[in-house]
Amino acid sequence: MPNxxxxxxxxxxxxxxxxxxxxxxxxxxxxxxxxxxGDTNNPTYESVCTGNTGHAEVVQLTFDPTIISYREILEIFxxxxxxxxxxxxxxxxxxxxxSGIFVHNEEQKNIAQTIIDExxxxxxxxxxxxxxxxxxSHFYTGELYHQGYFNKNPExxxxxxxxxxxxxxxxxxxxDKLK
Numbered sequence: 766m767p768n769x770x771x772x773x774x775x776x777x778x779x780x781x782x783x784x785x786x787x788x789x790x791x792x793x794x795x796x797x798x799x800x801x802x803g804d805t806n807n808p809t810y811e812s813v814c815t816g817n818t819g820h821a822e823v824v825q826l827t828f829d830p831t832i833i834s835y836r837e838i839l840e841i842f843x844x845x846x847x848x849x850x851x852x853x854x855x856x857x858x859x860x861x862x863x864s865g866i867f868v869h870n871e872e873q874k875n876i877a878q879t880i881i882d883e884x885x886x887x888x889x890x891x892x893x894x895x896x897x898x899x900x901x902s903h904f905y906t907g908e909l910y911h912q913g914y915f916n917k918n919p920e921x922x923x924x925x926x927x928x929x930x931x932x933x934x935x936x937x938x939x940x941d942k943l944k
Contacts, residue, residue, distance in 0.1 A: 769829055769830075769831065770794055770827050770828065770829055771827075771828055771829075771830050771835065771869070772825060772826065772827060772828075772869050773825070773826040773828060773835060773838050773839075773869070773873070774801060774823050774824070774825045774826070774866075774867035774869070774901055774904065775823060775824055775826070775838075775842050775865070775866060775867070776801070776802070776821035776822060776823045776824075776862075776863055776864060776865035776866075776867070776897075777842060777845055777846035777848070777854065777864055777865075778822070778846045778853075778854025778855070778857055778862045778864075779822060779854065779857055779862065779923075779927070779928075780798040780799075780822040780823060780824050780907065780911065781798070781911070781914045781915050781923075781924065781928055782845060782846075782915070782927065782928045782931050782932070783796075783824040783842070783845055783846070784796045784797070784798045784824045784912075784913070784914070784915075785913075785914075785915040785916065785928060785932055786841070786845055786931070786932060786935045787824060787826055787838075787841070788913070789936070789943055789944055790833060790841070790939070790942050790943065790944065791832055791833065791942055791943065791944050792828050792829045792830075792831075792832030792833030793826055793827070793828050793833065794827040794828060794829060795825075795826070795827040796824050796825075796826050796827075797824065797825045797826075797827075797906055797907070797912065798822070798823075798824055798906075798907040798911045798912055798914070799822075799823055799824075799825060799904055799905050799906045799907040800813050800818075800820040800821070800822065800823060800904075800905045800907065801820060801821060801823045801825075801867050801901065801902055801903070801904050801905070802819060802820055802821045802823070802865065802867065802899060802902055803818040803819030803820030803821075803902075804818065804819045805818040805819070805820065806903075807905065808820050808905055809908070810907065810908055810911065813861050814859075814861065816859035816860050816861055818861075819860065820861060820905070821860065821861055821862070821863050821865050822861050822862065822907075823865070823867065823904070825904050826838065833942070835872075835873055835876055836876050836880065837942075839866065839876065839877060839880050840880065841935075841939060841942075842866075843880070843884060843894075843896075844935070844938065845931065845935060846864060847864075847890075848864040848884075848890065848894045848895065848896045849890045849891070849892040849893065849894055849895060850864070850895070851863070851895045855927065863895075863897060864894070864895060864896040864897065865896060865897040865898075865899060866896060866897070866898050866899070867899050867900070867901045867902070868898060868899070868900060868901065869901050874898060874900075877898045878898055881894050881896060881898070915928050915929075915932070
């Protein structure tokens with residue numbers, strides 16, 4: 766990876782929505798769906814969905830910090846999901862759908878905690894954030910069919926009901942940041 770790029774790894778429910786949104790932003794070079802934070806080696810989607818592996822569905826972003834900052838990424842992240850729901854996002858229930866920020870260094874940890882504190886202090890959400898801030902662990906790339914899933918499967922019932930409305934709102938809100 767060229768020196769100018771950095772990594773961010775985020776868990777905010779189903780990875781299809783997070784990946785679709787971030788892949789459309791200027792400064793995001795790659796958005797890869799996968800798994801992190803568990804105890805099982807080489808987890809599969811099926812095993813992660815049981816909730817028994819400890820992994821979260823995550824998206825690992827490769828980004829250019831001269832175009833989009835880590836703070837901006839986190840500010841956007843907190844608009845894409847409900848960070849007050851413990852181990853779930855809407856009807857997606859289980860630890861694999863938890864809200865989490867997997868930090869790659871101390872600077873990211875400080876930025877993440879600062880933003881969480883600001884959001885809680887400003888009472889932007891009616892309940893406190895439950896977003897975990899955790900050091901990175903091994904990133905397992907998700908299966909090929911999960912990569913770019915929404916773009917390949919916009920007619921999928923889940924995509925129509927959940928992902929599409931979130932992306933429409935996201936694109937309207939962040940129009941100036943879109944590729």
